[in-house]
Amino acid sequence: MNHWTTTPITEDVLRGAADLERTEHGLLPHRLPARARAQCADPQLASAESQPSGVRLSFRTSATAIELDVFRTTVDLLGFPPRPAGVYDLLVDGRLVAQASATGGDARTVDMATGAVETRSGPVDTLRFTGLSPDAKDVAIWLPHNERTELVGLRTDAPVEPVPDRGRRVWLHHGSSISHGSNAASPSTTWPALAASLGGVELVNLGLGGSALLDPFTARAMRDTPADLISVKIGINVVNADLMRLRAFGPAVHGFLDTIRDGHPTTPLLVISPVLCPIHEDTPGPGAFDLEAVRAGTVRFRATGDPAERAAGKLTLTAIRQELARITAQRAADDPHLHHLDGLALYGEADHAELPLPDRLHPDAATHQRMGERFAKLAFGAGGAFAR
Known part of the structure; x- marks a missing residue:
């Protein structure tokens, strides 16, 4: 059985986000800071900036297994084809090695004619990436660019540390x-x-x-x-x-x-x-x-x-x-x-x-x-x- 290490999700292991909002489920990455969000009530902007395009967990580890607990929110328009599920990309030393999608979370259906929103709620989901090399490596988990994602927990079977500064612009x-x-x-x-x-x-x-x-x-x-x-x-x-x-x-x-x-x-x-x-x-x-x-x-x-x-x-x-x-x-x-x-x-x-x-x-x-x-x-x- 794996001995799991739980790593707090902080700015040390998260890149591409302006700030983190604590929610009922976990942490919601925002790409605009709170001061900017407070100056515009447009639902389109609120949806877009809370979809974590370019946001990724980034750390160095020798772990062979990683678990990430997430709570997603999907939005579909009534009468329109459903949108594809968001994808998580796992990169090791810059190379894509695995992908996954989450289930559960909140599924919202919007009636554009009336503005009514129907929400079906589901549980937190756990994504599992296994079979990784036991060597020390840089790991990045890119969050779905098109799906609001709350980060609930990160576990690995070996300790995690921030990726060292390599002088990248x-x-x-x-x-x-x-x-x-x-x-x-x-x-x-x-x-x-x-x-x-x-x-x-x-x-x-x-x-x-x-x-x-x-x-x-x-x-x-x-x-x-x-x-x-x-x-x-x-x-x-x-x-x-x-x-x-x-x-x-x-x-x-x-x-x-x-x-x-x-x-x-x-x-x-x-x-x-x-x-x-x-x-x-x-x-x-x-x-x-x-x-x-x-x-x-x-x-x-x-x-x-x-x-x-x-x-x-x-x-x-x-x-x-x-x-x-x-x-x-x-x-x-x-x-x-x-x-x-x-x-x-x-x-x-x-x-x-x-x-x-x-x-x-x-x-x-x-x-x-x-x-x-x-x-x-x-x-x-x-x-x-x-x-x-």
């Missing part, structure tokens, strides 16, 4: 649901996680599904987060939320970057414009579900705006790319550490012809892989914004 990234990991196969294979692995850096992922909206509290959170490298991917959520017009967008971008610079005056800062999304290239938002597709059993999105309103400042992805290129060129005259990357270099027309967006908005697993590899080459490679 910290990359802080903010973006939309694509950066959050929508439609990626697992948490360590979202495009930012893949790029971080290839670039040899530690990821802090502030990809917030539906919520990359130039919010001042997000900028302040980034200002206050220690980082050696910073990137912001801006555009798609501003369009599909129909949040602002061109007159407001430019100053909002300046303000967002100004706030980050208040805390990171000389840190390499990369502004990334949107990847290709044909429905919004020249058609403004708001975006919406394609209900005919939903009735047929699949999820797709559509743009509902009027292209004629572009003349009045309604935003499209084409307009946002032009504005971001202009703003970064203007600021770079006084900020040599500011850089720009056209999102079409990560996913453009040729990529769409080969790997179309399955739901017309989010890339699939193969496209996450391609975008991660492309970003690593463009940003971390020779001549890139994040090259050493």
